[in-house]
Amino acid sequence: MLRGVDLELFPGQIVALVGENGAGKSTLLRILVGLETPDLGELRRVERVGYCPQEAALYARLTVREHFRLFGSAVGLSVExxxxxxxxxxxxxxxxxxxDSVTDELSLGTKAKLNLALALLGEPRLVLLDEPHASFDWDTYLRFWELAKLRRQDGTCIVIVSHRTDDTELCDQVYNLSNGKLGRVS
Structure with a gap:
């Protein structure tokens, strides 16, 4: 259960959200994206939020390209x-x-790439990533951080739930969620 979480995010930041399993990190992201409603308090969001859940929200029988078409049209992008x-x-x-591969035939790492890519469609100003690189190989992990740094330069705010301590060194802010409370680490 979250208690008194106070979090302010700014354009061009990469923010790490760390904490023990079950601390509420995923719940906090679901509240920020609007999938859950907080019991109390106030939430102000930017116009477009990208969300990469821990469990990939993919359709087994669609191809990768069809996912782009479906999710892209959902955020109002033209075919071009x-x-x-x-x-x-x-x-x-x-x-x-x-x-052109059907999602059911993809490896776990490739599904994770697609899950991340769909969150980035439409150039959202806030991107919420719940352990996005847990299934990535090393090369993809490095590509992920290159992409995150490019998005930061464009003014995108990125929040990453991570259990990797080396990730926090690449972030502008680090917050720890413990016993339902959020504390700034750096």
Whole structure:
């Protein structure tokens, strides 16, 4: 249960959210994205939020490209914008060879790439990532951080739930969630 969480996020920040399993990190992200409602308090959001849940929200029988079309149209992108964004993200995360593969046939790591790419569609100003790179190989993990730094330069705020201590060194702010309370670590 979350108690008195006070979190202010700014453009161009990468923020790490750490804490023990069950501390409420995923719940906090679901509240921030609007999937859960807080019992008390006030929440102010930017116009477009990208969300990468821990469990990939993918359709087994759709191809990677079809996912881009579906999610891209849901955020109001034109066909041309969807195609351009898809090509860029497929290249940046190095999984273009799977563009026409059915999701059911993808490895766990490739599904994680797709899950992340869908959260980045439409260039959201706030991106909430719940352990986005848990299934990534080392090369993809490095590509992820290159992409995060590029998005930060564009003024995007990125919040990453992570259990990796080396991640926190790459972040502007680190918050620890413990016993339902959020404390700033750095």
């Amino acid at each position: 914008q969807i195609n351009q964004a898809a090509e860029e993200l497929l290249d940046q995360l190095s999984f273009a060879q799977y563009a």
